[in-house]
Amino acid sequence: MAQIPSSQSALSWTIVGKGAIGLLAACRLTLANYPIGLWLRQPLAVYSQFKGQQFRFTPAVTPLNAVLIPVKSYAVIDAIKGLLPFLTSNAQLVISHNGMGTISQILPLLQPDQGLWFLTTTHGALKQGVNLFHTGNGQSVLAPLNTAAKQQSSVVHRAMDDALGPVITTENIEPFLWQKLAVNAVINPLTAIHNCSNGALAEARFQPLLDALVLEVCQIASAEGVVLEPTQIQQNVRQVIRNTAENYSSMQQDIVHQRRTEINAINGFIVQQARHYGITVPHNENLLQQVLELENRPYGR
């Protein structure tokens, strides 16, 4: 096991919320002997049943020196603003969500010694009552986003490896985020609009649209300086469709349960960046509008 340099302080981990990914991380960290606190809207104990074991999590004790923030893209900024008064001056924050657009808003909020990280994961987790299911055994990519994060890399890497590993660390998260964005920009809105499983998108009728959506994502990535090979990304999207064929995407589930979706941080982000660069992305624009309509339709329709 890699030695932790003595310059890196011990961290005591807090996880924001009691969502599926957060509790998966909390259970796995507890099994690896980390004491875990939860940052909750209501400071009450949370019980979880995972792999035949009972877990009881208690509210975090402040000040907080290490926080994993696995919340929906639209909730990240508010969550961080709520945490700020309770963070140590050298706290490490790890954000983990689908979609883009949060990093540049968070960095200016932090003090010089507070580290920011992004962790993107292909693990799948589902909560049903107190039961937590690990629905997809995946892996994660972790990147420090500022200098203060780079100074604590061993301790954060080790904890995230236990939480949502295996973890690979990269200095540049952008290509990984764009690859995940391409997957989410195709699978999430199409499964939500057609109310189908991920596997249904393997049907021939979806293939031209899948290719066109990926092409648009690659164009915008390229405008942002991230080179993606469209054929490779199209293959990757088809691979994820096959690997998660039985799953229902988070956006399909959000629409079915009448919850807010992450569409604005996925296809909405692509449309927003496209406007910035003067590029047209009609296929992403169309899916964005359709999902927004589904999200806003009155109950029962």
Ligand SMILES: NC(=O)C1=CN([C@@H]2O[C@H](COP(=O)(O)OP(=O)(O)OC[C@H]3O[C@@H](n4cnc5c(N)ncnc54)[C@H](OP(=O)(O)O)[C@@H]3O)[C@@H](O)[C@H]2O)C=CC1
């Ligand atoms: N579930 C999965 O399999 C995967 C999810 N992801 C991504 O990871 C992210 C998290 O997903 P998931 O765990 O499913 O999401 P959930 O919505 O299930 O969990 C988020 C939790 O955070 C809580 N929360 C949000 N803001 C705050 C706050 N300010 N203070 C306290 N609690 C807060 C929410 O509470 P409340 O409900 O009250 O808002 C909720 O309990 C999403 O971006 C998702 O797309 C990525 C890969 C797989």
Ligand SMILES: CC(C)(CO)C(=O)C(=O)O
């Ligand atoms: C990869 C995919 C599409 C798996 O369902 C996902 O990330 C999601 O549902 O949000």
